[in-house]
Amino acid sequence: MERGKTGVRTFDRYLLSQLLTLFGFFSLVLVAVYWINRALLLFDRLIQNGHSAAVFLEFSALALPNVIRVVLPIAAFAAAVYATNRMRGDSELVVIQASGISPLRGARAVAGFGVMAGAVTMILTHVLAPMASGRLDQRSAEIAEDVTAGLLTEGQFLNPGNGVTLFIGEITPAGELRSVFLADRRAPGTETVYTAERALLLRRDDGPRLVMFDGMSQRYDPAEGRLGTTRFDDFSFDVSDLVDIVQAGPRDLDQIGSAELLTAPDAVRAETGAGPGAIALTLHKRTTQGAQALVAPVLGFAVMLLGGFSRFAAWRQVAAALVALVVYDLGDNLSLDAVGANAAAWPLLYLPTLAALAVAVGLLIYAGQPTRRKATAAPA
Secondary structure (H helix, E strand, C coil): CHHHHHHHHHHHHHHHHHHHHHHHHHHHHHHHHHHHHHHHHHHHHHHHCCCCHHHHHHHHHHHHHHHHHHHHHHHHHHHHHHHHHHHHHCCHHHHHHHCCCCHHHHHHHHHHHHHHHHHHHHHHHHHHHHHHHHHHHHHHHHHHHCCHHHHCCECCEEEEECCEEEEEEEECCCCCEEEEEEEECCCCCCEEEEEEEEEEEECCCCCCEEEEEEEEEEEEECCCCEEEEEEEEEEEEECCCCCCCCCCCCCCHHHCCHHHHHHCHHHHHHHHCCCHHHHHHHHHHHHHHHHHHHHHHHHHHHHHCCCCCCCCCCHHHHHHHHHHHHHHHHHHHHHHHHHHHCHHHHHHHHHHHHHHHHHHHHHHHHHCCHHHHHHHHCCC
């Protein structure tokens, strides 16, 4: 009896180690795929605007928690399916069931693995992802305010916007611009050229302004064939359309941690304007994401136990597991759409997860029936 318990514990440790190893592998692969897709766009936007590689790495790191929370349930499912399929091919499942370990009992290690994956996902959704989103929004506003990074470069003709050309001969240590040339062709059929001895870039509440001193504007109207010239002592040019200015505003619910949503709901409502239903819905959405990481590997393991054991590829079981995951995800999306129209219907968010868990348990019980076990004991 004691030897049997030892064997069961050994199997649990073996399967859990396999799942954790594969989970780490699939997580790294999926995170890398998602991250590279986003990093390329982020790299182009930041580097072209004159920001350093350190800023790019900072923004990439802040985007990772939201990427990881998305891929963890998929990685957990893939780990369970791959590990089970490999055990089928090596006839390990035949030996395990022949030793008296039922599929329902064998799923205990998978359930424990799901609890670990779900706990990590919960930490991401309730704590790390909102914190990173809030910090990312704040840093985006700070970076956008530094318009000199993308707009002020001396000795080069720049095109900060469509139809606009800017040239600055010199930038003094005090931030004063010398020998400024600005051509504005944004208005259809007209072109205005500004030249100034010196200028300053000023930030205002309604957007940045380029204030030019001791200069001249030349406006050419091709319809009339005339060139109008005006000299000015100072002239203010609105450059808010030429730079991507992001104002740091109040946070939204996705940028507020769950602890703050629970402990300071009045302050959250005052800041975001969200009602109690929206706050509760946000908390439930985050919780269901963690539950998905728990249930998905159990569902994949259960589906993989269907059919006869074979040393050849179990492509039917793998395909069935993928279909089950797609149906599960589809049900989750439908529940999100239904609850989005009515926050009071938040219990529907848990319906797909509960249904998937019930299906997984049912399949495990079915696979453990004596007639089934006899039918599948011999390798095909």
